[in-house]
Amino acid sequence: MPIQKPSKSEQTRQRILAAATAEFATYGEAGSRIDSIAKTAKANKSLIYDYFGSKKQLFQAVLERHLSDVYQDVHFDPADLTGYATMLFDIAMDRPNLMRLVMWNGLEQNRAWPLDETSSFATQVTKIREAQAAGGINKEYPPDFLLTLIITLASAWTAANPLGTSIVPDVAERRLSFRAALAKAVSQLSQPD
Template sequence: MPGDAAATRRRILDAAIAEFAAFGIAGARVDRIAAASGANKAMIYKYFGSKDQLFDAVFDTIVIQTMDEVPVDADDLPAYTARLWDQFRARPELLRLHRWDTLERDGLGMSAESVRTATAEKVEALAAAQRRGVIDATLPAPTLLTLILELSRTGLDATEPEAHREAIKTAVRRIINP
């Protein structure tokens, strides 16, 4: 049974990712998540407690997935930023969920433990690269991370994606080696 429970939980999370990305928190319907996941509403509430807690679980899931799929590489920040950009282009629901969190919850998801941990790990990786002289230390590591993350979210609908991808890498090179 534990395997079934894990599979059910995963199906619910996958359905919730799609639902929340499409409709936001207020517009999402637990009925649709239940139908899409093959679970019932009672099971969703049993696993997650409430729609807001389900959104929290979704947010944690996407943060952890993104960290696993695109680990920070402070020794090659231009390539890291480009890989992150690729991830956001391939999975637009990631940024949609982030935007819904910002719009409907004033960014509450960004204060989640998973996000704080991921951010701290990235900041430390950048700071360590600055201490080693791999990247310029003019900008504080948290500021540098913010700039890199923002660049990775630009031009996702670019008509010339390769050119935009290269532009992002060039911008990061100039930021880390002024």
């Protein structure tokens, strides 16, 4: 029996996570209602507490699950910042819920990040600094400036950014054009003089 059919309770867990994802992404932690999640998940409210403990822990679980999905796909290569940017762009465009969850999490000042991207960010900054020293990346920008620029721009046209979506309501249809523009911008900025 190589493939295990998910157990009944596991299926329920998944329904709860799916319902919670939609609710939290839409309304944030404070605005979400446990009753609403239970109803959408077609699960009894107490199961949510049995499986996840509390509203806050459920939010955390939802966020962590979606983040860890993505972490597997992300490879940071300081020699290819353009590729990094477009990959983040694709991830962000494909996962509006995740982007909104990240945003809510940030605003609701729920402690630092789950998992440890903070240290991951620091690693990336160091690699950019080294690449600058080695002449592979434009030295005129601070490395952490560049990294923030790339990550922020890559998610600038997601549902997570009210500015981006109100300036460009039709990004979805112009995705390739924007992806290319992003690539060009990052390339232009990171290229050594």
